Amino acid sequence: MSSSPTATFFSKHHQLPPVHRHRSSPPTTINCTSSPTSVTTTNNRQPIPSLLPFSAKYVPFNTVTDESYSLDEIIYRSRSGGLLDVQHDMDALKQFDGKYWRSLFDSRVGRTAWPYGSGVWSKKEWVLPEIDNDDIVSCFEGNSNLFWAERFGKQNLGGMNDLWVKHCGISHTGSFKDLGMTVLVSQVNRLRQMNKPLVGVGCASTGDTSAALSAYCAAAGIPSIVFLPANKISMAQLVQPIANGAFVLSMDTDFDGCMKLILEITSELPIYLANSLNSLRLEGQKTAAIEILQQFDWEVPDWVIIPGGNLGNIYAFYKGFKMCEELGLVDRIPRLVCAQSANANPLYIHYKSGWKNFMPVKATTTFASAIQIGDPVSIDRAVYALKNSDGIVEEATEEELMDEMAAADSTGMFVCPHTGVALVALKKLREKGVIGKSDRTVVVSTAHGLKFTQAKIEYHSKEIEGMSCKFENPPVEVAAEYGAVMDVLTKHLSKVS
Numbered sequence: 001m002s003s004s005p006t007a008t009f010f011s012k013h014h015q016l017p018p019v020h021r022h023r024s025s026p027p028t029t030i031n032c033t034s035s036p037t038s039v040t041t042t043n044n045r046q047p048i049p050s051l052l053p054f055s056a057k058y059v060p061f062n063t064v065t066d067e068s069y070s071l072d073e074i075i076y077r078s079r080s081g082g083l084l085d086v087q088h089d090m091d092a093l094k095q096f097d098g099k100y101w102r103s104l105f106d107s108r109v110g111r112t113a114w115p116y117g118s119g120v121w122s123k124k125e126w127v128l129p130e131i132d133n134d135d136i137v138s139c140f141e142g143n144s145n146l147f148w149a150e151r152f153g154k155q156n157l158g159g160m161n162d163l164w165v166k167h168c169g170i171s172h173t174g175s176f177k178d179l180g181m182t183v184l185v186s187q188v189n190r191l192r193q194m195n196k197p198l199v200g201v202g203c204a205s206t207g208d209t210s211a212a213l214s215a216y217c218a219a220a221g222i223p224s225i226v227f228l229p230a231n232k233i234s235m236a237q238l239v240q241p242i243a244n245g246a247f248v249l250s251m252d253t254d255f256d257g258c259m260k261l262i263l264e265i266t267s268e269l270p271i272y273l274a275n276s277l278n279s280l281r282l283e284g285q286k287t288a289a290i291e292i293l294q295q296f297d298w299e300v301p302d303w304v305i306i307p308g309g310n311l312g313n314i315y316a317f318y319k320g321f322k323m324c325e326e327l328g329l330v331d332r333i334p335r336l337v338c339a340q341s342a343n344a345n346p347l348y349i350h351y352k353s354g355w356k357n358f359m360p361v362k363a364t365t366t367f368a369s370a371i372q373i374g375d376p377v378s379i380d381r382a383v384y385a386l387k388n389s390d391g392i393v394e395e396a397t398e399e400e401l402m403d404e405m406a407a408a409d410s411t412g413m414f415v416c417p418h419t420g421v422a423l424v425a426l427k428k429l430r431e432k433g434v435i436g437k438s439d440r441t442v443v444v445s446t447a448h449g450l451k452f453t454q455a456k457i458e459y460h461s462k463e464i465e466g467m468s469c470k471f472e473n474p475p476v477e478v479a480a481e482y483g484a485v486m487d488v489l490t491k492h493l494s495k496v497s
């Protein structure tokens with residue numbers, strides 16, 4: 001019996017359908033690979049000599065030093081214990097102008113040529129330029145909907161007309177983590193092909209990283225191990241790694257406790273760390289920023305608002321925008337806003353103190369459970385991103401975030417509580433007049449609302465202690481009889497008309 005094509009689709013050894021094997025080059029542009037000798041024009045196939053190859057390496061984050069590491073090394077921190085960053089050879093990338101890169105990226109959208117149809121791998125030269133296409137583990141992530149939130153903007157924000165929601169949660173495993181995980185798991189796949197001693201990949205998680213890790217590992221046949229804080233993630237998130245065959249450890253601690261443990265374990269055992277401390281993840285996540293520019297035909301929005309927890313994503317967005325500026329695709333970057341839950345707000349406190357001495361906090365329960373993080377590993381990256389984008393940090397209380405989520409849902413979206421946090425930040429900045437009525441603004445929606453149905457059910461049944469749930473919309477129980485249905489319906493219609 002032949003095996004299911006979907007089961008083996010991403011395996012290196014599987015014979016992909018011809019359309020996926022075909023490495024197409026965009027029309028009227030140059031077909032770039034990582035080797036300078038193979039950079040050719042599509043018209044005459046003449047090699048262009050002396051071009052620098054595209055390459056990337058790890059360097060200490062925001063530090064001037066000669067220290068650097070190959071991406072094929074298993075390393076997460078610099079010699080001094082600081083964060084790492086993936087540094088691309090910008091001189092090599094600058095051999096091509098902004099117009100070239102724009103048209104190359106545009107030409108790959110929605111295509112099936114492996115792996116460029118992925119929103120991440122369509123930017124391969126800027127992500128992991130040296131990986132072999134056969135080693136890539138992709139679920140064709142990215143290319144997510146940039147939704148014009150017309151009704152929400154008009155109704156809830158005093159006629160704001162240029163408001164957009166980037167639905168990163170409408171994705172393979174239901175969150176933006178897919179963008180980073182395709183890169184990390186592809187690199188692990190490559191390292192395993194190189195016989196590096198890696199028995200598996202592990203992460204601590206509030207539910208989305210674990211879902212993405214387990215799915216991408218399962219697609220590639222790589223063991224995954226996830227550390228979850230018991231009873232602190234949604235049921236939908238818990239079942240994702242279970243279904244994907246991960247080794248799931250449920251621990252009586254919070255995310256910060258799980259994070260501490262995975263760092264200790266991965267330093268002892270040959271398990272590769274998949275959290276965003278690992279800067280490879282951010283290379284994939286930064287493509288969401290590039291995609292936003294692309295979806296606006298390379299016009300730059302004024303504001304981008306991102307919910308923050310472990311704080312890798314805010315830096316990933318900054319990096320994506322900054323690369324586009326440096327390589328001439330756009331001439332400026334947007335102002336960034338990081339939005340936190342008031343119950344898990346170490347960055348907000350740090351911002352309000354004028355960036356004086358960062359102090360972790362003990363994060364308490366929040367409906368935005370995926371950002372219940374008190375000691376974010378990427379604090380330095382976030383501060384850098386915000387300082388260099390004239391950024392702002394805002395916070396949202398439980399009632400504010402749940403109301404905003406419900407208000408967004410009532411205009412046709414179905415967003416997660418973290419998106420609610422970002423929408424509160426927008427509302428507060430509009431009310432203060434910081435964000436103008438006609439400013440082009442993008443709110444990044446980070447996970448699918450279907451992962452958080454329990455929170456929505458509690459809200460709409462007014463089951464949340466101390467919360468007025470002003471947008472509640474509970475189902476009406478009615479007898480299955482014509483008269484009874486008519487009564488409730490006419491009453492209802494008289495109210496809405």
Ligand SMILES: Cc1ncc(COP(=O)(O)O)c(C=O)c1O
Nearest residue numbers: 308309310311312313370446447
């Ligand atoms: C749904 C969701 N939104 C936002 C975040 C915050 O992202 P980051 O940790 O990169 O700040 C996370 C994870 O932390 C998440 O899972």
Ligand SMILES: N[C@@H](CCOP(=O)(O)O)C(=O)O
Nearest residue numbers: 205206207208209275276310
């Ligand atoms: N929300 C995250 C928390 C961990 O973040 P990471 O980006 O460092 O992996 C999750 O879903 O686990």
